Amino acid sequence: MALFLANKRILLGVTGSIAAYKSPEIVRRLRESGAVVRVAMTENAQRFITPLTMQAVSGYPVHQELFDLQAEAAMGHIELARWADVVLVAPATADFMARLANGNADDLLTTVCLATKAPLMIAPAMNQGMWQHVLTQENLQILQRKRIQVVGPSEGSQACGDIGPGRMIEPVEILEKLSGLFAHGGMAGLRVLVTAGPTHEAIDPVRFISNGSSGKMGYALAEAAHEAGAIVTLISGPVVIREPEQIECVHVITANEMYDAVMRKIIDCDIFLAVAAVGDYRSKTIAKQKIHKDQAAMLLELERNPDIVGSVGKLSPKPFIVGFAAETENLLEQAEAKRKRKNMDMIVANRVDTKVGMGTDDNEVMVLGEKRVSLPLMPKQKLARELIMMIASAYQAKQ
Numbered sequence: 001m002a003l004f005l006a007n008k009r010i011l012l013g014v015t016g017s018i019a020a021y022k023s024p025e026i027v028r029r030l031r032e033s034g035a036v037v038r039v040a041m042t043e044n045a046q047r048f049i050t051p052l053t054m055q056a057v058s059g060y061p062v063h064q065e066l067f068d069l070q071a072e073a074a075m076g077h078i079e080l081a082r083w084a085d086v087v088l089v090a091p092a093t094a095d096f097m098a099r100l101a102n103g104n105a106d107d108l109l110t111t112v113c114l115a116t117k118a119p120l121m122i123a124p125a126m127n128q129g130m131w132q133h134v135l136t137q138e139n140l141q142i143l144q145r146k147r148i149q150v151v152g153p154s155e156g157s158q159a160c161g162d163i164g165p166g167r168m169i170e171p172v173e174i175l176e177k178l179s180g181l182f183a184h185g186g187m188a189g190l191r192v193l194v195t196a197g198p199t200h201e202a203i204d205p206v207r208f209i210s211n212g213s214s215g216k217m218g219y220a221l222a223e224a225a226h227e228a229g230a231i232v233t234l235i236s237g238p239v240v241i242r243e244p245e246q247i248e249c250v251h252v253i254t255a256n257e258m259y260d261a262v263m264r265k266i267i268d269c270d271i272f273l274a275v276a277a278v279g280d281y282r283s284k285t286i287a288k289q290k291i292h293k294d295q296a297a298m299l300l301e302l303e304r305n306p307d308i309v310g311s312v313g314k315l316s317p318k319p320f321i322v323g324f325a326a327e328t329e330n331l332l333e334q335a336e337a338k339r340k341r342k343n344m345d346m347i348v349a350n351r352v353d354t355k356v357g358m359g360t361d362d363n364e365v366m367v368l369g370e371k372r373v374s375l376p377l378m379p380k381q382k383l384a385r386e387l388i389m390m391i392a393s394a395y396q397a398k399q
Helices: 018-032 051-058 069-074 077-083 094-101 108-115 128-132 134-145 171-182 216-227 255-268 308-313 331-341 380-398
Strands: 009-014 036-041 086-092 120-124 154-157 163-167 191-196 231-236 248-251 271-274 281-283 302-304 320-327 346-351 362-368 372-379
Touching: 009 018, 009 077, 009 108, 018 036, 018 051, 018 086, 018 171, 036 051, 036 077, 036 108, 077 108, 086 094, 086 108, 086 171, 094 108, 094 120, 094 134, 120 171, 128 134, 128 163, 191 216, 191 255, 216 231, 216 271, 216 380, 231 255, 255 308, 271 308, 271 380, 308 320, 320 331, 320 380, 331 346, 331 362, 346 380, 362 380, 372 380
Parallel strands: 009 036, 009 086, 086 120, 191 231, 191 271, 231 248, 271 320, 320 346
Antiparallel strands: 154 163, 281 302, 346 362, 362 372
């Protein structure tokens, strides 16, 4: 089964159950799937497995105390709640389920669970009598009504000698369930073409004109579209990002190369996500040898590169086009004018800033189309999933 966990931020909560011995394996498998994992442990969990073990397998210090001055200075419970794409509690004891069902926030883990907007998933582990008790079953129903994902438990022999339901399901099953939170069918079967990164326009054999695009947003959107069931092709300029698995990748350098690659692929696509920061101009002549600084000044004559989005917008029929606009002033006016001029269905606009946009890990944007929607500052992976759901909805509405 394909796992959609690459680059996901997983907060693993560990509570006081003998099943905590499986928690390091969960972390190991998550990291092998490309996820970034941080761990929060309750006081009783530390009686079964040490924080040092969890730190060793996760690569990060373990979060243990609600009132930890050192943690508050770096990543306190609110920052931790904001950081996570999903909170997974495995194992989850009967006591933890009861406290969460009643909205208690008396330790770090329950506080994070109440503070986060990320999905919550718990994997119960307890004695079969505790699991089948009417109070535990009532707490289970409360958690399910609140849309908290409960996976397991399974049946079998238990550490106390009993046989029955209450065993935590195996780590491989937990990962499959966790992956399902990110895999949705909003773009099932659709063919999506994504451009990402900058282009390089040569001046001489060692110099080129480019921009500060890192490709992070385009790559995140390609992965999010794949998670949504799309057949994705990614056309990438020069970046230092690992090529995503199970996605066709075409690597280019110049704007002309990107134009040619897009026009070859566009005939077969339903949705075009034009995320790349394509250079508008290139040098009219490229020196065959390195230009030396013998002169006080140098004149460089530029000529226009082809307009990729504009060319796609003129096709009949054309795909559903989503463009991006990075501006330093008059953001909404510039973006809306660009959307209409190039016949786009939607445009994602962001102000160029030192903290957001090109080259950063986070972004905040305004989406312009039939409606205007503002998306607050968040990691680009999260933003990509939000955008893909919006794009899928707008595409289906247009059809």
